[in-house]
Amino acid sequence: MKRTTYCGIPAAVSTPVVLVGWVHRRRDHGGLIFIDLRDREGIVQIVFDPKTSATLHEQAHALRPEYVIEIQGTVALRPVDTENPALATGTIEIRATNLTILNPALTPPFLPTDEMEPDESLRLKYRYLDLRRPLMQKRFVKRHQMMMEIRRFLDTRGFIEVETPYLTRSTPEGARDFLVPSRLNCGAFYALPQSPQLFKQTLMISGFDRYYQIVRCFRDEDLRADRQPEFTQVDIEMSFVEPSEIMHLMEEMISLCLQQVSSSQNRQPFPVLTYQEAMRRFGSDKPDLRFGMELHDISDIAAVCTFNVFRQACQTKGGRVKGIAIPGFGLSSRKEIDTLVQEAIDLGAKGLAWMKVTGDGVDSPIAKFFEPGQIRTVKQRLAALPNDLLIFVADSETVTHQVLGALRLKLARRLNLLDPAIYKPLWVTDFPLLEYDAAASRYVAVHHPFTAPMDEDLPLLSSDPLAVRSKAYDMVLNGTEIGGGSIRIHQHNLQAKILGLLGMSEEEARAQFGFLLTALQYGAPPHGGIAQ
RNA sequence: GGGGCCGUAGUUCAGCUGGUUAGAACGCCGGCCUGUCACGCCGGAAGUCGCGAGUUCGAGUCUCGUCGGCCCCGCCA
Helix, strand or coil, X not given: CCCCCCCCCCCCCCCEEEEEEEEEEEEECCCCEEEEEEECCEEEEEEECCCCCHHHHHHHCCCCCCCEEEEEEEEEECCCCCCCCCCCCCCEEEEEEEEEEEECCCCCCCCCCCCCCCCHHHHHHCHHHHCCCHHHHHHHHHHHHHHHHHHHHHHHCCCEECXXXXXXXXXXXXXXXXXXXXXXXXXXXXXXXXXXHHHHHHHXXXXXXXXXXXXXXXXXXXXXXXXXXXXXXXXXXXXXXXXXXXXXXXXXXXXXXHHHHCCCCCCCCCCEEEHHHHHHHHCCCCCCCCCCCCCEECHHHHHHCCCXXXXXXXXXXXXXXXXXXXXXXXXXXXXXXXXXXHHHHHCCCCCCEEEEECCCCXXXXXXXXXXXXXXXXXXXXXXXXXXXXEEEEEEEHHHHHHHHHHHHHHHHHHCCCCCCCCCCEEEXXXXXXEEEECCCCEEEECCCCCECECHHHCCHHHHCHHHCEECEEEEEECCEEEEEEEEECCCHHHHHHHHHHCCCCHHHHHXXXXXXXXXXXXXXXCEEEEEC
């Protein structure tokens, strides 16, 4: 057995070839038998002609899907008008001269074609059949190519790949750890790392200057369609850097990756939104920029209209009235709008006010509470067009953003505005350093406890901790956070102070993070990084 | 921790307000077929309707329980 080429890679016409692979499909004409032979590189058509060899043709009758076979034959141009443009090898075929069945196969529970996708549990039970599908093989290859690009790119930029331990110590904060029982210390457990955060900071303190790792992370949390308990991330840390240096580096790296999956060139640099602006305009800290439907504040008008719900919301401290214009949705039936109102209530709103935009004005149960001029201003501010539906939420700023942000996404999905072929990356910066956890009655870190506060906000740490912004940045792509990082705290005193704000006593801090606190006192360089 | 949807042939699914023998497509088996390529044509086999109980003259269909799957909220520094 000496394979001369892959099925998917056409060989020169009239050369003898030896091919091995899986029977993808058979087309038995009684006379001629065609076999599509598949390997990881693609598919090629094999022809068994009774005129070439009656016994060989007889043998080929036995072939069934997923048999593993070896074919000896000759590459030939297909007869005129029998070329198959859908196939990369569609201009040629292999005239078989010899057939060896290397291994027959049972009738598989599903055929490894891309046309139909069986239930996921069945795909996993017969994972090897699932992974034979050309689509799955393409994905694996794509992933491999991305990893190669990333390694090559980071190497040229002077990064050193370092491995860090998997059997490690549990850290408080963050996700639940996976635990591994220890045989040597009976009753004690290792924790699998949620991320190599402390290790990479240690490497910076050691002077490695630029580290990266393509590393597995483990988080024992509930799953989602796009969330697995173990996943791989590109982990990066650099010394003596500003956020902008890390962000530009990542833009280059991600652009290289996007080139692998999309033909369109991404313009660098990526747009940057502050957290505040992202929330204000999109009601989300990971906005999907593939479509508009931005949030607009009409609190000033709402405060002086005669609609009590709006006025009261504006009179409440921190209250807001905001709205979005949904293109074409003004033609919806009353029932469809009622459904939308219920969805808003399920998302936490007290209700949902709406206006159908007509040619000259609006059609709305709340129109009577507004002066014509006020309605004109509202329409103008939401950039409303005829047949749009305007929806409004009146509540605290938090609830308003949350509800409208979620509705914006739901409606975009319903209106088919989420084109999977378009990639809209951006940065979100200026996150708050801390948020208040009412249940635990203490502050918790928004990013993680090692994130550095912005220098100009340092005085606020004592007076108004929730107002402190951090040197953190998230990369967002099409509404998904695909990377996040920060400049870290490299000063012992500041780190101790933050741990204190998080409700940790000095003893606790020493017990949990003593190693880091000590290390910061032995010449820790300023550093920061990201995990994608 | 909470919520929604789904379990019917090997697979993907249909099956109406409960009603006679539970269907389709693909796949599988047999036959025919020398230029097909998701080949075509003819014929055939294939089902504990996830499981258990209940309501009913009668349950794939309704109710309760249970098991399994998918999705969402919480959670995921």
